[in-house]
Amino acid sequence: MDTVLIDGLSYALPLLCIAIGGIYSERSGIINLALEGLLGAGAFVGALFVAFFGGLFAQHSSIPMYFAFLFAMIGGAVFAMLHGLLCVKFRANQVISCVVINILAIALTGFFTRQINSQVFNQPSDRINLGVSIRFDIPYLSDIPFIGAAFQRVYPFQIIIIAVVIFSWYLLYKTRFGMRIRACGDNPHAVDGAGISVAKTRFIAVMISGALAGLGGMSYAYSIAASFSPGIYMGAGFLAIAALIFGNWRIMPTVGACLLFGFARSGGQRLAHILELPVSFSDLIIMLPYVVTLLLLIFFSKSNRAPRALGEIYDKGKR
Amino acid sequence: MENIIEIKNITKCFPGIIANNNISLEIRRGEIYALLGENGAGKSTLMNLLFGLYEPDSGQIFLRGEPVNISSPAFASSLSIGMVHQHFRLVEEFTIAENIVLGTETIKRFLGILPYVDMKTVSKKISELSKSYGLDVDPDMKVSQASVSVRQRAEILKMLYREAEILIFDEPTAMLAPQEIDYLLQIMKNLREQGKTIILITHKLNEVKHIADRCGILNRGNLVGVYDVADTSVEKMAAYMVGRELEDEKPPSKHDFGEVILDVKNLSVSKQGTSCVNDVSFCVRAGEVFAVAGVDGNGQIELADAIFGLLEATGGSITLLGQDITNAATRERVETGMSYVPEDRHSVGLILDFLLQQNLALRRYYQKPFSKHGILNDSIFESFADGLIDKYDIRCGRGAVTVTRSMSGGNQQKAIVAREIEKDSKLMIFVQPTRGLDIGAIRAIHEHIMNVRAEGHAIFLISMELDEITVLADTIGVMYEGRINRIAPASELTTDEIGEYMMGVKT
Numbered sequence: 001m002d003t004v005l006i007d008g009l010s011y012a013l014p015l016l017c018i019a020i021g022g023i024y025s026e027r028s029g030i031i032n033l034a035l036e037g038l039l040g041a042g043a044f045v046g047a048l049f050v051a052f053f054g055g056l057f058a059q060h061s062s063i064p065m066y067f068a069f070l071f072a073m074i075g076g077a078v079f080a081m082l083h084g085l086l087c088v089k090f091r092a093n094q095v096i097s098c099v100v101i102n103i104l105a106i107a108l109t110g111f112f113t114r115q116i117n118s119q120v121f122n123q124p125s126d127r128i129n130l131g132v133s134i135r136f137d138i139p140y141l142s143d144i145p146f147i148g149a150a151f152q153r154v155y156p157f158q159i160i161i162i163a164v165v166i167f168s169w170y171l172l173y174k175t176r177f178g179m180r181i182r183a184c185g186d187n188p189h190a191v192d193g194a195g196i197s198v199a200k201t202r203f204i205a206v207m208i209s210g211a212l213a214g215l216g217g218m219s220y221a222y223s224i225a226a227s228f229s230p231g232i233y234m235g236a237g238f239l240a241i242a243a244l245i246f247g248n249w250r251i252m253p254t255v256g257a258c259l260l261f262g263f264a265r266s267g268g269q270r271l272a273h274i275l276e277l278p279v280s281f282s283d284l285i286i287m288l289p290y291v292v293t294l295l296l297l298i299f300f301s302k303s304n305r306a307p308r309a310l311g312e313i314y315d316k317g318k319r
Numbered sequence: 320m321e322n323i324i325e326i327k328n329i330t331k332c333f334p335g336i337i338a339n340n341n342i343s344l345e346i347r348r349g350e351i352y353a354l355l356g357e358n359g360a361g362k363s364t365l366m367n368l369l370f371g372l373y374e375p376d377s378g379q380i381f382l383r384g385e386p387v388n389i390s391s392p393a394f395a396s397s398l399s400i401g402m403v404h405q406h407f408r409l410v411e412e413f414t415i416a417e418n419i420v421l422g423t424e425t426i427k428r429f430l431g432i433l434p435y436v437d438m439k440t441v442s443k444k445i446s447e448l449s450k451s452y453g454l455d456v457d458p459d460m461k462v463s464q465a466s467v468s469v470r471q472r473a474e475i476l477k478m479l480y481r482e483a484e485i486l487i488f489d490e491p492t493a494m495l496a497p498q499e500i501d502y503l504l505q506i507m508k509n510l511r512e513q514g515k516t517i518i519l520i521t522h523k524l525n526e527v528k529h530i531a532d533r534c535g536i537l538n539r540g541n542l543v544g545v546y547d548v549a550d551t552s553v554e555k556m557a558a559y560m561v562g563r564e565l566e567d568e569k570p571p572s573k574h575d576f577g578e579v580i581l582d583v584k585n586l587s588v589s590k591q592g593t594s595c596v597n598d599v600s601f602c603v604r605a606g607e608v609f610a611v612a613g614v615d616g617n618g619q620i621e622l623a624d625a626i627f628g629l630l631e632a633t634g635g636s637i638t639l640l641g642q643d644i645t646n647a648a649t650r651e652r653v654e655t656g657m658s659y660v661p662e663d664r665h666s667v668g669l670i671l672d673f674l675l676q677q678n679l680a681l682r683r684y685y686q687k688p689f690s691k692h693g694i695l696n697d698s699i700f701e702s703f704a705d706g707l708i709d710k711y712d713i714r715c716g717r718g719a720v721t722v723t724r725s726m727s728g729g730n731q732q733k734a735i736v737a738r739e740i741e742k743d744s745k746l747m748i749f750v751q752p753t754r755g756l757d758i759g760a761i762r763a764i765h766e767h768i769m770n771v772r773a774e775g776h777a778i779f780l781i782s783m784e785l786d787e788i789t790v791l792a793d794t795i796g797v798m799y800e801g802r803i804n805r806i807a808p809a810s811e812l813t814t815d816e817i818g819e820y821m822m823g824v825k826t
Contacts, residue, residue, distance in 0.1 A: 190408040193408045
């Protein structure tokens with residue numbers, strides 16, 4: 001039971017971080033199906049930092065990891081600028097822009113990982129090894145019976161992500177900038193009429209989206225994957241989209257959706273372990289959150305309300 | 320009184336159309352100035368120039384004596400010009416107060432560091448503002464729950480909050496019920512008393528007569544003249560606006576009706592689980608205009624939708640030309656002989672991003688000669704459309720290949736009417752055929768309806784305008800809470816009596 005809780009949380013929180021990233025973009029009115037590509041591009045940039053500069057630090061130091069998170073956010077944000085540029089500046093079809101970014105991220109990061117490994121480090125490989133982050137128990141809280149497991153063997157990034165979520169809630173619902181993001185996704189004409197630049201607001205929202213996706217991707221690289229490799233593209237970006245849609249583009253329900261998916265996954269794995277299923281069945285287990293999504297969407301899609309201007313190319317003259 | 324705005328020799332062209340042709344006019348401080356004109360006369364364009372949404376091709380605007388180049392709505396707002404657009408610019412998921420402060424938010428700091436938008440103080444300020452101008456608005460109400468009239472008042476408050484002195488209203492009464500219109504006009508008077516200058520874009524002459532001080536009349540992009548409202552009769556204004564004298568409309572002459580075309584028996588309809596039409600029976604005969612009167616929301620729209628097949632009948636039967644069509648598909652109904660001018664021209668009547676010629680052929684595109692073996696023949700579309708544009712006086716920038724979205728509302732409606740009448744169906748359904756249109760267009764559509772009636776078509780008309788019903792109907796059915804409580808020849812019902820049935824006083 002404890003493992004279900006621990007593994008579930010360590011999978012769910014990065015997923016939540018990516019989903020919150022998606023919320024920024026989509027609440028501003030820009031479709032973001034590119035989270036998968038953005039999380040990979042971000043994690044790649046973070047891993048690159050470790051590959052080049054990790055040696056400068058003491059052997060078991062955690063400092064390179066924190067730098068990696070920072071660089072992953074920068075990398076994600078920069079890569080997301082491409083999406084922003086295509087959708088906001090050039091008014092491209094947003095879905096197509098997302099598809100392009102996903103394909104581009106997978107191809108570019110794979111290509112550069114191989115090239116850098118063989119050219120710089122002289123060892124042909126498609127992965128950059130990072131190892132697994134340290135984990136720790138939160139004092140006192142981890143001693144609580146039953147739910148205490150939620151505070152055991154915690155990754156540092158889990159704490160960072162919880163802070164990001166709380167800050168995002170504050171930013172989106174309490175600040176001027178958050179109000180403008182939400183207004184852009186509902187009625188950009190109102191924003192324009194109020195003398196605020198729709199393009200600028202949306203562009204920044206998309207960049208934040210990329211930064212948070214990068215942070216989420218880097219978290220997976222430091223936990224489940226223990227490396228950066230094309231294996232990072234395991235569908236978390238798409239699951240995050242499902243979570244935010246299921247969460248009605250709102251932060252609190254999205255938290256719930258991500259936790260549900262996380263526990264569906266860890267519970268499934270536990271089940272496979274208890275039933276002593278062969279390893280080849282684990283693919284079926286990984287599928288579990290998606291099946292849950294599918295079932296939930298069937299029942300809850302009626303009450304779903306997307307931001308009204310989502311995907312609409314903003315054009316002043318349109319009646 | 321001094322001039323607050325002077326517009327000098329303004330010209331603005333759009334592809335294929337001169338929206339404003341060398342227009343010059345002055346607006347005085349503290350007056351209500353009405354800008355009158357038919358749909359597409361260029362009123363909205365002129366005001367959008369003043370509000371910074373467009374820039375003029377030539378000419379100059381002077382504000383308080385100074386030449387200004389109004390490059391954006393934000394700049395216009397800093398010059399204390401505000402505008403209530405026909406389509407409101409409100410964020411639906413925000414409260415009214417949040418909408419009002421958007422762009423000019425007051426920031427407070429939580430614990431001296433974390434900034435947040437202070438809604439409490441703002442909400443109080445808006446409440447006071449709303450009271451002082453006689454606007455009844457709850458600032459904490461969500462826009463998505465507000466009625467059209469409340470939304471409009473929210474837009475007015477938005478301008479007042481920004482301390483606008485010049486308030487532009489673009490067709491503010493088009494979407495309002497009669498009592499709401501009176502209320503709005505009263506608000507405008509209050510605003511004038513407090514020294515605001517109001518520009519009212521409209522084509523409703525009664526409103527102009529009622530509150531405006533002066534009016535400028537536009538016709539096809541040209542300024543016809545500026546008149547003092549007090550000395551100009553409504554008839555004169557109408558004539559200037561349309562460019563010719565209008566004759567009084569004549570009620571339909573009596574004649575005998577032919578065979579029964581549409582027979583509705585005990586029809587019941589529900590929408591989203593609630594029953595809207597209850598056990599309704601009536602028939603429409605050839606050469607008859609059967610009109611349903613009623614206050615909006617009493618099931619008329621659903622009744623029409625059910626007859627046309629957009630809603631499913633939950634009980635009863637519909638017979639068209641002797642054929643039971645209760646469960647028939649819409650296309651089957653159309654081919655049996657039914658035309659339909661829907662209430663909502665944007666979502667049901669037209670495909671806005673299609674060309675006019677495609678929209679005009681929506682009922683026939685799959686038939687010869689429009690398509691052969693599934694391949695469309697563009698030149699047939701075009702020549703067909705050209706014919707209708709000519710016959711129905713549809714004004715559009717690029718003729719048959721105009722994108723429908725770019726046309727004015729009145730011309731979009733003319734296009735739908737043209738398409739549906741040209742289908743030559745035995746039964747023609749008109750739902751609110753003239754809503755939001757100007758006198759010229761209304762008369763034209765009424766004339767078309769009278770013509771098809773004379774040709775022996777059966778007409779089923781639904782209108783919320785009692786005037787329209789008394790002018791057109793042979794037989795009137797009055798609907799209240801999903802039932803038709805009274806059906807009688809138009810000559811046997813007085814307006815008062817219809818009103819009593821409409822309000823449910825008599826059943």
